[in-house]
Amino acid sequence: MAEVCWKMVSDDDSSAKCREARRRRVEMRKFTSIASTTPSLPEKPKRKVKRPEISDRPGKRKRNRTAEMVESPPPSSSSSEEAASSSDQIHVSDMVPVFGSISVSGRSREMEDAISSRPDFCRPEITGRRPVHFFAVYDGHGGSHVAKLCKERMHEFLEEELMRVSNSSSSSSVQQEQHGADVSGDRWRSAIGRCFERMDEVALSACACGIVGAECGCERAGVTSEIVGSTAVVAALNPDSIIVANCGDSRAVLSRGGRAIPLSFDHKPDRPDELERIEAAGGRVIYLNGARVLGILAMSRALGDKYLKPIVISEPEVTVTERTQEDECLILASDGLWDVLSNEMACEVARKCLHEGNPSTSAGVLNTSPPGEDNEAGGMYQTRCTLAAALLTRLALGRKSADNISVIVIDLRS
Amino acid sequence: MASDQDRFHSCFHGWIIQQHTDLEDLLQALSLDANDTEKLILVAEKSIKHFQEYAEKRTILVQDDAPSYFSPTWCTSLENSLLWIAGCRPSLSIRLVYALCGSEIEAQLSEFLQGVRRGNMGDLTAQQLVRVNELQCKTIREEEKLSTRMASLQEGIADQPLALIANESRKVGESSGDAESVLDPLALDMASILEEADELRLKTLKDLIEILTPLQAVHLLVATKKLHLSVHEWGLGIGHVASLLCRLMDLDAVICTSKRVYRGASYKLRSMVDLEKARQGITSGWQRRQPDVETVVVKTMAEIG
Numbered sequence: 001m002a003e004v005c006w007k008m009v010s011d012d013d014s015s016a017k018c019r020e021a022r023r024r025r026v027e028m029r030k031f032t033s034i035a036s037t038t039p040s041l042p043e044k045p046k047r048k049v050k051r052p053e054i055s056d057r058p059g060k061r062k063r064n065r066t067a068e069m070v071e072s073p074p075p076s077s078s079s080s081e082e083a084a085s086s087s088d089q090i091h092v093s094d095m096v097p098v099f100g101s102i103s104v105s106g107r108s109r110e111m112e113d114a115i116s117s118r119p120d121f122c123r124p125e126i127t128g129r130r131p132v133h134f135f136a137v138y139d140g141h142g143g144s145h146v147a148k149l150c151k152e153r154m155h156e157f158l159e160e161e162l163m164r165v166s167n168s169s170s171s172s173s174v175q176q177e178q179h180g181a182d183v184s185g186d187r188w189r190s191a192i193g194r195c196f197e198r199m200d201e202v203a204l205s206a207c208a209c210g211i212v213g214a215e216c217g218c219e220r221a222g223v224t225s226e227i228v229g230s231t232a233v234v235a236a237l238n239p240d241s242i243i244v245a246n247c248g249d250s251r252a253v254l255s256r257g258g259r260a261i262p263l264s265f266d267h268k269p270d271r272p273d274e275l276e277r278i279e280a281a282g283g284r285v286i287y288l289n290g291a292r293v294l295g296i297l298a299m300s301r302a303l304g305d306k307y308l309k310p311i312v313i314s315e316p317e318v319t320v321t322e323r324t325q326e327d328e329c330l331i332l333a334s335d336g337l338w339d340v341l342s343n344e345m346a347c348e349v350a351r352k353c354l355h356e357g358n359p360s361t362s363a364g365v366l367n368t369s370p371p372g373e374d375n376e377a378g379g380m381y382q383t384r385c386t387l388a389a390a391l392l393t394r395l396a397l398g399r400k401s402a403d404n405i406s407v408i409v410i411d412l413r414s
Numbered sequence: 415m416a417s418d419q420d421r422f423h424s425c426f427h428g429w430i431i432q433q434h435t436d437l438e439d440l441l442q443a444l445s446l447d448a449n450d451t452e453k454l455i456l457v458a459e460k461s462i463k464h465f466q467e468y469a470e471k472r473t474i475l476v477q478d479d480a481p482s483y484f485s486p487t488w489c490t491s492l493e494n495s496l497l498w499i500a501g502c503r504p505s506l507s508i509r510l511v512y513a514l515c516g517s518e519i520e521a522q523l524s525e526f527l528q529g530v531r532r533g534n535m536g537d538l539t540a541q542q543l544v545r546v547n548e549l550q551c552k553t554i555r556e557e558e559k560l561s562t563r564m565a566s567l568q569e570g571i572a573d574q575p576l577a578l579i580a581n582e583s584r585k586v587g588e589s590s591g592d593a594e595s596v597l598d599p600l601a602l603d604m605a606s607i608l609e610e611a612d613e614l615r616l617k618t619l620k621d622l623i624e625i626l627t628p629l630q631a632v633h634l635l636v637a638t639k640k641l642h643l644s645v646h647e648w649g650l651g652i653g654h655v656a657s658l659l660c661r662l663m664d665l666d667a668v669i670c671t672s673k674r675v676y677r678g679a680s681y682k683l684r685s686m687v688d689l690e691k692a693r694q695g696i697t698s699g700w701q702r703r704q705p706d707v708e709t710v711v712v713k714t715m716a717e718i719g
Contacts, residue, residue, distance in 0.1 A: 102540050104547040107512065109505075109554050111547075352527040390540035391519065391526070398516025 094130055094239055096120055100386030101135075102393050103406035106336060112140035113334050113404035114151040114230075121155050124162040126187055133237040134158065137250045137406050138230045139334040141297070146203045146230040146304040154234065157198045161191040185320040188236070192245045192318050196232070196303070200314035203229065203304035227296065229304030232316070233264055233332055237410065241323055242330060245316040249299045250334045254412075255347035257326035262343055263319050266335075267301040269293050274300040283311030327412040329354055329388070336405035337396045346392055350409050353388035385409045418479050423488040425475055429468045430646060436461045437639040440632055454628035461635050462620060469612040476500075480604035490649025499564060499611035502642070504557060504618040508550045510637050511535065511622060533629050545625045553618050560611055567603055576600075 096119040105111040118134035134155045140147030165187050231248025244252045246264030254261045267274055270291035278285055278293060278300055286295035293300060293312055303314045328351050337346065388409040396405045439457050447453035476483055483500040496502070518536030519526065531537050538546070571577065579592050619638070623631045 100540065102543055104543055105550050107509065111551055349523070349527070386540045390538070390543055393543060394515050394519045394536065394538060395523070397512045398520040400516075
């Protein structure tokens with residue numbers, strides 16, 4: 001897993017100069033060291049390691065807060081709200097979840113998928129300042145640059161929108177409790193809606209070479225960027241609920257009590273409500289190698305795709321799901337997986353990996369780890385989630401998936 | 415030219431025979447020494463070394479007549495139709511890893527979920543997958559670069575000076591020093607592209623072996639050899655047998671008069687050994703000046719069958 005994350009981060013060379021990116025990288029490294037440990041370890045010692053690193057990053061409230069906690073675990077002197085949430089943080093549900101991910105080109109010669117994992121990416125008031133973890137799969141088409149942009153920016157937009165929600169509604173926290181989950185759900189919906197809107201604007205203004213803004217000056221400017229886009233399935237995981245926003249045909253599926261529950265619904269042009277919407281917008285669905293909008297795009301919603309606006313929209317469908325004790329894991333994946341594996345099969349495989357897979361035997365029956373794969377030295381510890389993600393990928397390859405395959409498996413058991 | 419062709423042919427033929435031997439060694443290692451890591455590494459290294467030696471030999475030979483390697487007469491038309499810069503696509507070995515790991519995990523899924531690890535390609539770990547993916551992306555980029563160079567070389571012949579030389583010659587195809595002075599460097603350019611393609615093929619395979627465990631590496635090499643040798647054999651169809659016989663015997667007349675017969679019998683010819691037998695049989699019949707050539711051919715074919 002560590003490898004996967006490191007790779008993901010080091011890919012962002014273009015923005016490496018930016019301090020923000022550096023911050024993220026630090027965060028990612030820190031995270032991988034956490035994710036690489038078993039979740040059953042007591043939380044406190046890990047925090048001790050983690051805190052000093054965070055405290056040297058200036059500027060953000062949560063950092064001050066976390067720094068505070070290092071110096072004085074249960075901080076008696078801080079405000080009551082802070083103290084309450086601080087002690088909450090020791091609670092197991094606030095831990096960074098264990099997850100594993102993999103993204104491979106597979107049988108396609110072009111790599112257009114991107115994945116993004118940002119655990120503890122913000123602590124907005126909407127969750128009572130408890131951590132929200134961000135996971136997303138983007139499946140690009142017509143090129144990889146919209147998917148790459150999503151990977152770079154989507155979580156930033158969502159963070160900004162979520163923090164804004166909590167600021168504007170800070171006075172009405174009582175009201176929020178009164179109206180319960182509905183209001184909270186609506187807040188999530190509107191924040192995510194604005195986040196997707198902003199992401200779409202960036203995608204539309206980006207040149208095919210990946211540079212954002214009109215004045216890019218490269219020879220491909222304005223020519224090939226017309227039908228470049230990406231799907232997005234975004235999961236914002238917090239201690240109480242799973243919020244999934246979807247646009248396109250990537251999918252999030254929850255394994256709960258042995259059942260597979262889809263948390264997103266593919267935007268296919270032949271889905272009755274989508275077909276109706278497309279036709280109402282003046283578009284047509286033509287069957288050319290499957291149902292396609294104007295005979296071009298095999299999905300009815302996507303980020304980007306200037307040429308197909310306003311028929312293809314970027315508005316996500318959002319589901320809010322309360323977490324339960326029965327929840328086992330969450331799988332996000334691109335259609336490279338879902339085209340060849342059913343929700344049930346994927347959940348069953350992931351579940352068995354998490355429950356029964358014995359990590360101690362995963363080093364290989366012959367004790368011959370592949371060269372360079374040093375399990376001891378923190379190179380990559382095969383978490384069960386990573387094992388599950390890799391297994392799902394291999395199964396998809398075995399079932400002749402011809403597309404890029406991206407899978408994120410998140411362990412939801414506390 | 416003829417002697418060039420013979421050297422090329424025997425180089426390729428030698429490589430096919432070498433691969434048969436290597437395949438046997440690899441299979442033997444799998445059945446007898448599957449737990450002996452040292453042995454597996456050794457047998458894999460030997461196989462790679464032979465591939466390297468073949469590539470080096472080719473590099474020298476190709477300097478004499480690169481175009482021959484782009485449509486080799488010593489390969490079957492099936493093989494030729496699958497060629498990418500006079501060989502297989504380097505990314506093919508990566509696809510083979512995907513195919514093997516996928517089919518194996520599918521077959522042993524329930525075992526795997528019970529914690530059983532066989533150590534074969536089906537057990538490819540996440541880190542291995544990530545590294546194979548990186549290698550794939552890199553290899554495909556390199557392939558594209560070489561494809562582009564090949565494309566500009568091919569397009570270049572419609573440009574100066576070759577196109578002008580052709581256009582200005584009085585007789586079509588008239589040989590001239592001018593044309594040769596352009597065609598020779600063209601062949602050398604081809605040779606250098608071919609050399610780099612061979613390097614990429616070899617490097618991709620070596621990098622893959624590096625990522626895989628010794629056992630997985632041997633599995634991959636077995637699959638690579640079996641695929642190459644099978645494609646070679648599958649391609650030995652009617653047309654190819656006829657043309658190979660024609661070339662081997664240098665008896666155009668025999669072939670022409672007995673085409674009808676070949677159509678019926680040639681499917682039985684499955685290897686170079688059979689071809690050699692056929693050639694000897696027909697030639698000896700010819701030398702004995704038997705009047706009815708067709709009878710000889712039919713008799714020979716029947717004996718082989």
